[in-house]
Amino acid sequence: GTGDYRRPSMVVEHSDGSMVTSLKYQSHRMCLGKPPPITHAMPHVNCEGTNDAQTLIVHMHDEVQGLHVKLYYSVFKDSDVIVRKTIITNATDIMQDPMRDTEDVAMEEPEGNGEALELLTMMGEPGDVSLSSHMQNEQTEQKIEGESKMLHSIFSATTDFEAAEHGTQWHLTTLDGAYERERQKITRTIENGTLSIGSRRGQSSHQHNPFMLMSKGPPQEDAGECFAYNLVYSGNFLGELEMTETGRIRLSMGLHPDTFQWYLPPGERFETPEVVMVRSSHGSGDISRQLHRFYHKRLYRGLHAMRPRPILVNTWEAMYFAIEHKAVMNTARQADKLGIDLVVLDDGWFGTRNDDTAALGDWDIVNEAKLPFGLDGLAAGVRSQGVRFGLWMEPESISENSELYRKHPDWCIHTENRPRTKGRNQLLLDYGRAEVREHIVKVLTNLLSMEDRETGERLISYVKWDMNRCITEAGSPALPPERQGEVMHRHILGVYEVLHAITNSFPDILFEGCAQGGGRLDPGILCYMPQVWCSDNTDFADRLRIQFGTSLAYPLSATTAHVSDVPNHQTGRYSSIRGRALLAMAGGIGWELDVRNLDDSTKRAAVAYNTYYRLISNLVLYGELYRLWDPFADESRQSAWMMVNETKSEAVAFAFIAWRKPYQFYPMLKMKGLNKDATYIVETVQPEEAMCSPEEYKMFQLKSKIMN
Numbered sequence: 001g002t003g004d005y006r007r008p009s010m011v012v013e014h015s016d017g018s019m020v021t022s023l024k025y026q027s028h029r030m031c032l033g034k035p036p037p038i039t040h041a042m043p044h045v046n047c048e049g050t051n052d053a054q055t056l057i058v059h060m061h062d063e064v065q066g067l068h069v070k071l072y073y074s075v076f077k078d079s080d081v082i083v084r085k086t087i088i089t090n091a092t093d094i095m096q097d098p099m100r101d102t103e104d105v106a107m108e109e110p111e112g113n114g115e116a117l118e119l120l121t122m123m124g125e126p127g128d129v130s131l132s133s134h135m136q137n138e139q140t141e142q143k144i145e146g147e148s149k150m151l152h153s154i155f156s157a158t159t160d161f162e163a164a165e166h167g168t169q170w171h172l173t174t175l176d177g178a179y180e181r182e183r184q185k186i187t188r189t190i191e192n193g194t195l196s197i198g199s200r201r202g203q204s205s206h207q208h209n210p211f212m213l214m215s216k217g218p219p220q221e222d223a224g225e226c227f228a229y230n231l232v233y234s235g236n237f238l239g240e241l242e243m244t245e246t247g248r249i250r251l252s253m254g255l256h257p258d259t260f261q262w263y264l265p266p267g268e269r270f271e272t273p274e275v276v277m278v279r280s281s282h283g284s285g286d287i288s289r290q291l292h293r294f295y296h297k298r299l300y301r302g303l304h305a306m307r308p309r310p311i312l313v314n315t316w317e318a319m320y321f322a323i324e325h326k327a328v329m330n331t332a333r334q335a336d337k338l339g340i341d342l343v344v345l346d347d348g349w350f351g352t353r354n355d356d357t358a359a360l361g362d363w364d365i366v367n368e369a370k371l372p373f374g375l376d377g378l379a380a381g382v383r384s385q386g387v388r389f390g391l392w393m394e395p396e397s398i399s400e401n402s403e404l405y406r407k408h409p410d411w412c413i414h415t416e417n418r419p420r421t422k423g424r425n426q427l428l429l430d431y432g433r434a435e436v437r438e439h440i441v442k443v444l445t446n447l448l449s450m451e452d453r454e455t456g457e458r459l460i461s462y463v464k465w466d467m468n469r470c471i472t473e474a475g476s477p478a479l480p481p482e483r484q485g486e487v488m489h490r491h492i493l494g495v496y497e498v499l500h501a502i503t504n505s506f507p508d509i510l511f512e513g514c515a516q517g518g519g520r521l522d523p524g525i526l527c528y529m530p531q532v533w534c535s536d537n538t539d540f541a542d543r544l545r546i547q548f549g550t551s552l553a554y555p556l557s558a559t560t561a562h563v564s565d566v567p568n569h570q571t572g573r574y575s576s577i578r579g580r581a582l583l584a585m586a587g588g589i590g591w592e593l594d595v596r597n598l599d600d601s602t603k604r605a606a607v608a609y610n611t612y613y614r615l616i617s618n619l620v621l622y623g624e625l626y627r628l629w630d631p632f633a634d635e636s637r638q639s640a641w642m643m644v645n646e647t648k649s650e651a652v653a654f655a656f657i658a659w660r661k662p663y664q665f666y667p668m669l670k671m672k673g674l675n676k677d678a679t680y681i682v683e684t685v686q687p688e689e690a691m692c693s694p695e696e697y698k699m700f701q702l703k704s705k706i707m708n
Contacts, residue, residue, distance in 0.1 A: 069087070173188075198236070335387050462511075544583065
């Protein structure tokens with residue numbers, strides 16, 4: 001560098017071997033609205049027209065090396081959020097002004113003070129750049145001659161903070177964990193040196209979520225200055241915080257440099273993912289509510305963005321791979337009686353899939369031994385019972401023992417002359433290759449277009465999109481040597497391209513994300529799937545912490561939670577149906593047990609909880625969240641939260657204690673977020689005390705609808 005010894009926001013290797021880049025301010029402009037990404041299908045924050053946001057674009061230039069950088073800062077109406085990204089251009093020998101790109105400007109419009117604000121282009125499909133074009137710059141038809149560069153690292157945002165006041169220490173809170181123990185709230189004091197979180201696994205990961213919260217002093221729910229960063233990306237990332245000997249802090253977030261390079265020929269440009277930055281002087285609770293509102297309004301998209309979510313039952317823990325037509329039909333009959341909306345057929349329905357060693361990739365081959373009437377016959381049969389039909393799939397993976405692998409063994413991510421390490425007995429398809437993406441889109445389009453043979457109605461209402469392994473031996477024979485460092489980033493961009501194509505072709509289908517449970521719950525995936533399976537661990541005590549930690553960054557509508565059987569299949573522990581059901585209500589509720597074999601008491605409980613959930617689901621999913629008790633405070637894991645509607649006229653609160661201590665009194669549950677001038681009617685709800693029989697359910701459901 002040029003005298004700053006901290007990690008730089010970008011590292012570029014120039015054609016002369018130098019890695020010194022010195023950017024100087026050139027100009028800036030303010031624009032109405034927010035420009036769409038130049039990279040096709042890149043997840044991004046939306047704005048509602050040009051009056052909803054403004055964007056500051058700062059132009060930087062390295063005259064010696066011919067490098068242009070644009071820094072984007074977008075701010076939004078009624079929100080304390082800034083969205084940052086960076087676009088870098090190899091501008092060697094470009095004749096026209098690269099600072100005035102066509103993706104930014106359509107026209108100029110004067111504002112009241114006579115200052116010119118440029119109106120951003122809001123029409124058309126975001127992204128003039130695709131993977132297959134190698135991010136080729138299309139600004140000019142001139143043949144561009146110049147020097148190629150190698151981009152070794154680039155952050156989406158880098159922010160410097162002053163030293164804390166005397167007697168105060170900065171603290172960092174992150175969401176860390178492991179498989180079946182995702183998003184545990186971890187708070188550390190910031191000392192001299194470097195703290196970092198990240199992923200090199202090809203997904204945002206179970207180990208670290210792309211979220212960082214910096215606070216003056218330990219974070220408090222309702223007081224104190226806080227800053228939060230959340231990366232809109234689902235692949236490898238690095239969030240790093242560095243305190244120097246002066247006490248000043250640099251926070252950077254973006255693509256992980258250890259697994260990334262990008263080759264930049266003359267005229268090419270590269271765009272980083274966006275990062276959402278938010279500040280509050282009212283504690284971490286206000287940070288969360290700001291992020292939740294922002295994501296509901298500006299990240300979610302599609303028909304299901306703010307709709308009620310279906311109550312579902314999944315076949316996995318009831319049947320695992322041993323699914324068959326009659327068993328699923330019996331599940332559907334019971335589901336309807338219990339007030340469940342949708343039956344999800346999980347793993348085992350395709351190819352020769354009888355365990356996890358075969359058939360991934362063979363989505364166009366139905367296992368006729370298990371489903372003699374075909375997948376469409378089963379789906380139509382399920383729907384005839386009064387419930388909808390959903391399907392599990394894992395389109396990013398491939399088994400060596402599959403028809404697809406036998407035809408295309410080179411389609412998986414691999415490095416030539418190296419072993420192909422398997423995870424869960426499977427490999428990953430190389431979504432950076434156009435032919436792979438085209439094949440997957442074609443096969444899934446045919447599958448999801450499946451219609452009832454008699455009525456012609458679409459049969460699939462829901463898709464659980466899973467991804468059960470990380471990337472190893474990251475290489476692609478489709479790329480030249482200088483582009484091998486692009487494999488991991490190209491792969492996740494390819495995943496976004498496929499999701500963009502499929503979700504736009506099937507807007508009526510609700511897509512739920514999953515990655516070995518909660519290994520890919522991030523703003524990038526939420527851009528295409530408005531809900532994500534929170535964790536494979538459904539144990540009551542563990543889920544208290546997992547769901548509480550997740551709520552620091554993500555709204556309850558973004559997570560799904562299921563009532564599973566006891567003893568729990570992950571921990572072997574027992575817990576009451578009441579605790580499991582109420583906890584599952586704090587998100588999109590589902591049932592992960594064998595509904596064919598429930599006793600009468602559990603059936604009545606299921607009816608009662610499903611009915612009550614319908615009454616409060618809109619408030620739970622889209623209300624303002626206030627956390628009351630923190631399960632990370634001690635080992636009793638006492639946890640409580642409440643949701644308040646927009647007008648503060650209605651609220652619902654949940655309180656849990658995993659392990660009660662003998663002769664221990666617990667604190668009074670103090671409400672938050674209410675109108676201090678209003679008088680509220682408080683009702684303690686025990687849904688199971690008003691249980692009805694399954695036969696009485698229809699009448700109870702009708703009364704509930706009338707009450708609404």
